[in-house]
Amino acid sequence: MRTILVANIKGGCGKTTIATHLAAEAAGRGLKVLLADVDRQRSSLGWLRARPRGVATIAGVDWVKEIGKAPKSVDRLIIDAPAAMKMKQVEILVRAADIIVLPVLPSAFDEAATGRFLSRIEELKPIRKARTAVLVVGNRMRVRTRAAARLDRFLGGQGHTVAARLRDSAVYTDLAADGTSLFDLHTKRIEGLKEDWRPLLDAIEIAA
Amino acid sequence: MLKPPLEIELKLGVPAEAIERIGEDDTLHREADGPGDRQTLDATYFDTADRSLSRRGIALRVRREGSRTIQTIKADARNLGGLTARAEWQWPIRRRSPDLGVIDIAEAQAALDDIEESALAPYYATKVQRRLLTVVHRSSRIEVAIDQGAVIAGRRRQPITEVELELVEGREVDLYDLALALADRYPLTLEPRSKAARGAALADGLTPAAAFRKPASLERGMAVDDLIAWIMSDCLAHFTENVAAARDGRDVEGVHQARVALRRLRSAFAQLKDFLRGPAVDQIKSQARTLASALGPARDLDVFATETLPPLRHFTLRPALDALERRAEAARGEAYDTVRQVLGGPEAARFALLLGYWIADRTWRLDVRPARLAAPVEETAAGVLSKRFTKLKRVGRNFEAMSTEQRHAVRIELKKLRYAVDFFGGLFPGKARGRFAKRLKALQDDLGFLQDAAVTGHLLDRLDDGGADPAFAEGRGLVEGWLAHRLATANEGVVADWRALAKATPFWHD
Numbered sequence: 050m051r052t053i054l055v056a057n058i059k060g061g062c063g064k065t066t067i068a069t070h071l072a073a074e075a076a077g078r079g080l081k082v083l084l085a086d087v088d089r090q091r092s093s094l095g096w097l098r099a100r101p102r103g104v105a106t107i108a109g110v111d112w113v114k115e116i117g118k119a120p121k122s123v124d125r126l127i128i129d130a131p132a133a134m135k136m137k138q139v140e141i142l143v144r145a146a147d148i149i150v151l152p153v154l155p156s157a158f159d160e161a162a163t164g165r166f167l168s169r170i171e172e173l174k175p176i177r178k179a180r181t182a183v184l185v186v187g188n189r190m191r192v193r194t195r196a197a198a199r200l201d202r203f204l205g206g207q208g209h210t211v212a213a214r215l216r217d218s219a220v221y222t223d224l225a226a227d228g229t230s231l232f233d234l235h236t237k238r239i240e241g242l243k244e245d246w247r248p249l250l251d252a253i254e255i256a257a
Numbered sequence: 258m259l260k261p262p263l264e265i266e267l268k269l270g271v272p273a274e275a276i277e278r279i280g281e282d283d284t285l286h287r288e289a290d291g292p293g294d295r296q297t298l299d300a301t302y303f304d305t306a307d308r309s310l311s312r313r314g315i316a317l318r319v320r321r322e323g324s325r326t327i328q329t330i331k332a333d334a335r336n337l338g339g340l341t342a343r344a345e346w347q348w349p350i351r352r353r354s355p356d357l358g359v360i361d362i363a364e365a366q367a368a369l370d371d372i373e374e375s376a377l378a379p380y381y382a383t384k385v386q387r388r389l390l391t392v393v394h395r396s397s398r399i400e401v402a403i404d405q406g407a408v409i410a411g412r413r414r415q416p417i418t419e420v421e422l423e424l425v426e427g428r429e430v431d432l433y434d435l436a437l438a439l440a441d442r443y444p445l446t447l448e449p450r451s452k453a454a455r456g457a458a459l460a461d462g463l464t465p466a467a468a469f470r471k472p473a474s475l476e477r478g479m480a481v482d483d484l485i486a487w488i489m490s491d492c493l494a495h496f497t498e499n500v501a502a503a504r505d506g507r508d509v510e511g512v513h514q515a516r517v518a519l520r521r522l523r524s525a526f527a528q529l530k531d532f533l534r535g536p537a538v539d540q541i542k543s544q545a546r547t548l549a550s551a552l553g554p555a556r557d558l559d560v561f562a563t564e565t566l567p568p569l570r571h572f573t574l575r576p577a578l579d580a581l582e583r584r585a586e587a588a589r590g591e592a593y594d595t596v597r598q599v600l601g602g603p604e605a606a607r608f609a610l611l612l613g614y615w616i617a618d619r620t621w622r623l624d625v626r627p628a629r630l631a632a633p634v635e636e637t638a639a640g641v642l643s644k645r646f647t648k649l650k651r652v653g654r655n656f657e658a659m660s661t662e663q664r665h666a667v668r669i670e671l672k673k674l675r676y677a678v679d680f681f682g683g684l685f686p687g688k689a690r691g692r693f694a695k696r697l698k699a700l701q702d703d704l705g706f707l708q709d710a711a712v713t714g715h716l717l718d719r720l721d722d723g724g725a726d727p728a729f730a731e732g733r734g735l736v737e738g739w740l741a742h743r744l745a746t747a748n749e750g751v752v753a754d755w756r757a758l759a760k761a762t763p764f765w766h767d
Contacts, residue, residue: 061434061618089536092623099626154395157287158438189396196393199287217396226627 050123053253054146056130056139059162063152063188065092066221068129071150073230074250076105080124087112087142092225093129099228116141136169143173146181148256150212150249152188155196160203167207182256184212186249213249218242266423267436267613269606270448271403276418279443280388280403288392289401296322296387298406302456303355304380305372315368316453317355317377326350330365331453381410381456385417394435397427401435408452410460417455419448433614440610444603449497467510468498470521472679481637482619482630485529488680489616492522497609500600503552506593509559512552515600519549522612524676528641532625537615544608551599555592557712561585565713569739581732584720638681639765645674646763656755661707661744667755668704675701681765689764696758703751710740 055068068084076082084107086093097109110117112128116138119126130142143149149170153163167183187200197214204210220239224230231243271279279285286292300320304310310317316331332344346365350356357374360366385406392399402421407414420439424432439445450458450465458465473491475484495518502511523545526533562585569578599605622630649670653659656667675697682690717733724730 061430065623090620090623091535095623095625155393156395156434156438157284158435159395160287161284195290226622 050119050121050126051148052119052126052128052146053148053150054128054130054142055150055152056128056134056142056166057151057153057163058133058166059154059159060132062154062159063215063221064088064129064132065096066225067150067152067186067188068093068127069096069225070230070232070246071253072107072125072127073105074232074246075125075127076107077232081122082107082125082127083110083119083123084108085110085112085117085119085126085128087116087138088129088131089113096225096228099226101228104229104233116145139170140173143170143181148253149181149183150253151183151185153185153200154189155187155200157199157203160200164203164207167209182252183209184249184252184256185209187211187214189217190214212252213245213247215245216242265429265432266421267432267610268419268421268448268451269436269440270446270601271418271420272444272446273416273418275443276403276405279420279439282439282442284442285390285392285401285439288394289390290393291391293388293390296389298322298385298387299382300385301353301382302380302453303377305376306378308380308457308461309372310369311380311457313368316451317369318453319350319353319355326353328355328359330360330368331451332364332368381408381460383408383417383452383456385452391425392435395428395431397431398425399423399427399432399435400425408456408459410456413459415455415459417452420445428617430614430617433610433617436610437607437614440603440607445606446601446603447497447500447606447609450501464507465501465505465511467502467508467514468495469510469514470495470518470679472682474683475634475638475681477635477684478633480631481532481634482622484634484637485532485621485630486616486619488525488529489522489612492518492525493609493612493616495521500605504597504600506555506596509563512555512559512593512596516549516552516556519545519552520672521676521679523549524673525680527673528645528677528680529637532629533621535620535624537611537620541608541612541615544604544611548599548605548608552596555589555596557716558585558589558592560709561713561716562589564709565736565740569735572735576728577732577735579732580726580728581720581736584729585716588720634681635684638684642674642677642681642765643763645670645677649674650759653755653759656759657752661711664704664707664751665711668701668708671697671701671704685765687764689762693761693764696754696761700751700754700758703747703754706743706747710744713740 053071055064055071057064065088072082072084084093084097086109091111091113094109094111097107100107108123110119113131128142128146131138134142151163151166153159163185170183185204187197190197197211201211220231220242231239231246298320300318303317303319314332316329318329318331320327320329326349327347328350329345329347344364346360346362348356348359348361350359355374355377357369357372360369383406385404388403390401390403392401400421400423402423404417404419404421406417408417422432422436436445457463470491473488475487479487496515499511499515499518502508503515505511523542526538526542562582566578566582566585572578649667652670653667656664659667678690678694678697682694713736717736721729721733
C-alpha cells in the first residue's frame with residue numbers, strides 16, 4: 050500500500066480537489082483506493098457522497114476524530130489532511146506517508162505559510178533521509194506567469210521544485226459539486242486540463 | 258469614461274502607528290508587480306447649499322491627480338455583504354470646479370438633471386497621500402491603496418489611515434483572503450464609511466446614521482444556495498453599516514441595530530442549520546455571540562435611559578430619578594467604552610472578513626448535495642416557518658397560566674418565528690402575511706416588555722451600591738413599582754394577543 054498525504058497549513062488552496070483527483074485517477078486504473086478525510090470540514094467525504102453510479106469506486110473513511118488504520122487490501126491510501134494541523138497530527142500523518150503532496154496557490158502569503166509548513170515537516174526524520182517525497186503543486190495558476198516564476202523562485206530557495214501547475218478553471222467547481230473528477234470524464238474539452246496533472250501523476254509513480 | 262462603472266472594494270482602518278509598516282510589508286510587496294506608485298490626492302467635493310446631491314446619494318468630486326484634474330461622480334453604494342459596489346464615472350476636466358458639460362453618460366446625466374452648475378460650491382475636501390500597489394493574489398489582480406491623510410471641512414479635520422482593496426480582475430473570495438492575510442499581521446479595523454460619507458458628516462456635523470433593514474424581498478424560484486448567500490450578506494451589511502453609529506453612540510439605534518444584525522445572523526444560521534454546519538460556521542457563530550454580548554450592557558442602559566425612565570418623569574420625585582439617571586449615565590459611559598473598543602478593534606474586523614470570505618467562497622457547498630442547494634427556496638422556507646410556528650404553539654401551550662419566567666421561553670420561540678417571517682415572508686405575498694405579521698408583532702411587543710422589565714431588574718442590581726444613597730434607593734423603588742404595575746395591567750392584553758396569534762392562519766400554505 051502507498052500512502053499519499055495531501056496537506057497544507059493554509060485553507061482554500063485546493064487540498065480536496067487534489068485529494069479527490071488523485072483518488073479518482075488511481076481508482077480509474079483499477080487500484081483499490083481509500084480516501085481518508087482528516088479535515089473537520091469533511092469536504093472529501095462530501096464529494097464521495099455526491100459521487101454518481103457508474104464511475105470508479107472509491108472507499109471513504111472519516112478520520113477527523115481519530116486517525117485510523119487502512120485495511121491491508123487497500124492499494125492506495127489518500128489522506129486529506131486538516132488545514133491548521135497540530136504538530137502532533139503532522140508528525141503522525143507525515144510518518145505514515147510515502148508521498149506528501151502540497152498544493153500552493155500563487156500568493157506570497159500562501160508561499161510564506163507553505164514555507165513554514167515545509168520547515169516544520171523537514172524537521173521530521175523520514176523526510177530528512179529523503180525517504181518521503183514532497184511534491185509541491187501550483188494550483189489555480191491563472192493571472193500571468195510572473196506569479197508562477199515567483200513560486201519557482203520561492204520553492205527553489207526552499208530546495209523544492211514545482212511538480213505540476215494546475216490551471217484555474219470553473220470546471221473544478223462543477224466537478225466538486227458532482228462528486229466527479231477530470232479522470233471520470235472522457236470529453237475533448239477537458240484534455241488540456243488533464244494534461245496539467247501528468248507531471249504530478251508521473252512523479253507519484255516514480256516516487257511510489 | 259476611464260473606468261468600468263462598478264467597483265468592488267473592501268476598506269479597512271489601520272491604526273496610525275501601523276500605516277507605514279503595512280506599506281512596506283515584504284510579503285505584500287512580493288505579490289506586487291512593481292514598487293508601486295505614490296500619489297498625492299487632493300480632492301474637493303461639491304454640492305448645492307441644500308445638499309441636493311448628498312441627499313440622493315451622489316458624490317461629485319474634483320481631484321488633482323498629478324498634472325491632471327479628474328471629475329468623478331459616484332452613485333450611492335450598493336452594499337454587497339461588506340463589500341461595496343458602486344457606480345462610478347470619471348472625466349478629465351480643464352478646471353478646478355465641476356464641469357457638468359462633459360458628462361456623456363445618460364445615467365449620470367439623469368442623476369444630475371436639475372442641478373445648476375453655478376449652484377455647486379465646495380462641501381468638504383480630502384487630502385490623501387496614497388501608496389498604490391497592484392498585486393497578484395491567488396487567482397486575482399487586486400489594487401491595494403494605503404491612504405494617509407485627512408478629511409477637512411472648514412476648520413474641522415479628521416485623520417484618515419486606511420487601506421482599500423479593490424478587485425481589478427478575478428474572484429471576490431481572493432479579496433477577502435488578502436484582507437484576512439493582512440489582518441493576521443496588522444490590527445486592521447472596520448471602517449465601512451467612505452471618505453465622502455465621513456466628509457459630509459464632518460461638514461454638516463451629522464451623527465452617523467443607524468441603518469435599518471426591510472424584510473427580505475426574495476424571489477420565488479430562487480435557489481437555496483443563493484438564498485443563503487443573500488441572507489448572510491444582508492446580515493453582514495446590516496452589521497457593518499451600523500458600526501459607525503454604534504461607536505458614535507449619540508443615536509441609540511446604532512448599537513441596537515448592530516445587535517439586531519448579529520441576532521438575525523445567528524437566527525439565520527439556526528433556521529438554515531440543515532445546510533450550514535462545519536468548523537467555519539461554528540467559528541462565525543461564536544464570534545457573533547461574543548460581539549453581541551459586548552454590546553449588551555450598552556443596549557440595556559440605552560433602553561433604561563430612553564424607554565424606562567421617561568414615563569416616570571411624570572412623577573414629581575425628581576431627586577430620586579436624578580440619582581438613578583446619574584448612576585445609569587456613568588455606567589452607560591463605561592458600556593460605550595467597551596462598544597468602541599470592540600467595534601473599533603481587530604476582532605470585529607476579523608469577524609466581518611471571515612463571514613465575507615465564507616459567503617464569497619460559498620463554503621457550505623462542500624457539505625450539502627448540489628441538488629438540495631439548487632432546489633427552489635419555497636419548500637425550505639415553508640418547512641422552516643411551519644416548524645417554528647408549531648414549536649411556538651407547543652412551548653406556549655397553557656400560556657394563560659404561565660408565569661413571567663415561563664413566558665420568556667415563549668418569547669424566545671416567538672423571536673425565532675419573527676426572524677423566519679422576516680427572512681422568508683416575502684416569498685408568500687398576500688394579505689394573509691400582513692395579518693399574520695401584525696399579530697406576531699403585537700405579541701412580540703408585549704413580551705418584549707417582559708424582557709425589558711427583567712433586564713431592568715438586573716440592571717438596577719448592578720447599579721445599586723447597597724442602599725448607601727437614599728435617593729437612589731427611592732428611585733429604584735419607583736422604577737420597580739412602576740414596572741410591576743405595568744406588568745400586572747398588561748396581562749389581559751398579552752393573553753388576547755397570544756390567542757390571536759396561536760389561531761392565525763399560516764400564510765405560507767398556498
